[in-house]
Amino acid sequence: MSFPKRWAYMIPNPISYSFSFMGMLKKVMNMFVDKAKIYVKAGDGGNGAVAFRREKYVPRGGPSGGDGGKGGDVVLVVDGNLSTLQDFKYKVHYKAERGQNGQGSNKAGKSGEDLIIRVPPGTVVKDAATGEVLADLVEPGQSFVVARGGRGGRGNARFASSVNQAPDFAEKGEPGEERWIILELKLLADVGLVGFPNVGKSTLLSRMTAARPKIADYPFTTLFPNLGVVDTGPTGRSFVIADIPGLIEGAHQGLGLGHEFLKHVERTRLLVHVIDAAGLENDPIEGFYVINKELENFNEKLARKPQIVAANKMDLPQAKENLARIKSHLESKGYEVIPVSGATGEGLRELIYKIIQYLDKIGDEKPETVEVKKYTVKEEDEIKVRREGEIFVVEGKTVERLVAMTDLDNESAVKRLQRAFKGLGIDELLKEKGIKEGDTVRIGNAEFYYTEMK
The missing domain is CATH 3.30.300.350 (GTP-binding protein OBG, C-terminal domain)
Known part of the structure; x- marks a missing residue:
């Protein structure tokens, strides 16, 4: 083949997507993003140098071009102090430093600095083009090389041989890897509050913790998951609880932003299933099974998580009338039913201590994670x-x-x-x-x- 006809190099147009929700941990925090699409580009390797020795007393100085430096990697690192993907809403492109070019006298170029991108615990990394999960980053300090820097090109000194003692060419640096990736944040909470809209989950969260979610008497008041810490005081025990926005039938198919909400339940160790014991909008027992079916359809493991049933709105006479029927049916199926009232605070102490008992029984199991991918060099590369x-x-x-x-x-x-x-x-x-x-x-x-x- 002859000399090149033309070069064609193109970088994709910047596209980003984000989804916001309010995160609260003992106090109101800033707007929170749980999904982002970003472009990462590792550093190119530095070019090798073409040079020859020119010392006064070396009449036949050989090639002395040094190698280029390696390009910097793009590395994702878990930072325990972060709890949002908010920063990625404003900055989409991330590029690591390229390696420096080689020089004469066999001087190698300096390698480029790695670019460290800090992400919160619970971040899932996906390849935007294929949807493949690359890493599931949970533990503080955990890291993942999401784009590998290019190798430095070899200088002409590396190509000298008995046949060609004065090579007049060198390698260019290898281009660094580039890709679009999707970052998804799944809440790391001990307990998840699930149930239909308007059953009183946000009211319970505000009563049990210092969180202050938006509360009103209409469906879908909560559009974003809320976090709170339950501190039991003298016992020294505490746990993180997440109020997952109300699920509806068909949530596993994405109805009502079901996918955005259900993914946050995957990290929890225990579910508190809140039902409207008064049955003002639907039968509490039928509603219980509808929600569990949605959990199962989204991920079978969700339906197998331990559940405590919180029969809410016990301040209403209809709830008192339904309680016996609810307890008789659900307890026969192995569920513990705790009557509570978010409005008056009735039963909340019992619910909190029951949650602690369950968490102690479950133990400190860590959420399942995807094994971090590792780069491997294939011995054979099919052409x-x-x-x-x-x-x-x-x-x-x-x-x-x-x-x-x-x-x-x-x-x-x-x-x-x-x-x-x-x-x-x-x-x-x-x-x-x-x-x-x-x-x-x-x-x-x-x-x-x-x-x-x-």
Whole structure:
């Protein structure tokens, strides 16, 4: 193949998505984002240098070009002091430092600094293009390299041989990895309050903790999950409780923002299922099973989590009339029913201590996490050739890296690249696809005219 026809390099347009909710932990905190889409770009490797020794008493000084430095990685690190993805709402693009170029006298370039991006505990990292879960970051200090920096190009001193004692070319630095990723935050709470809208979950949270969620007598008052800490005082025991916005039938399919809410339940160790014992809007027992079915349809493990039933609104006469029927039915199914009233505070002390008993029984189990992906270098990298109209496209990490690290304006470097193509069998693959003299070949971001090597 001949000299390059043209280069075509493109960075995706910036697109971001975020979803906000109010987080509270003993006091009202700032608006909270639990989903963000960001672009990360690791640093490119530095270019290798082309240089020759020019000392006075060394008449035949050899090549002395040093290697380029490695590009910086983009690293996600869990910071226990963070509880929101808010920062990613305002900044979408993140780029690590590139490696410095090599210099003469065999001086290597300095490696680029890694870019550290801090995220809160409970952050799930996904590849935006494929949806693949790359990492589930839970523990403070846990880290994950989400984009790897490029290797530094080799200087011309590295290509000296008995055949070519004065190489006049060097490698360019390898481009750093780049990708769009999605960050999703799942609340790390011990207890989750679940139930239909308007059953009184927010009122219970405000009574049990110092959180101050918005409360009113209409459905979907709570549009975002709220967090609070229950402190039992003299016992020294405390736990974090999350008020999950009211679920509706079809929540597992995304109705009523069901997916956005249900994901926060996955981290909890215990569920407190709040029902409207007065049955003002639906039968409390039927409603109980509807919500549990939604949990099961979203994730079977959710339905198997331990549950305490909080029969709320016991200040109303209808609730007192229904209580016996509710307890008889649900307790026969193995659920403990605690009658409470968010309005008067009745039964809340009993509910809190029952929660502590359950948490003690469950123990300090940690939420399930996805194993952090690790970069591995494959021993074999399959090279494929396909046609895109009149263009022959060659794909494979090895050959794409070779092209990216070749100085295509240097004739010696291009001849070396052509020899590498032949050694990799690319010419034969192209002939099998019917390539002819003068046809266009695309490898990575470069395009070439095809010519037979003599």
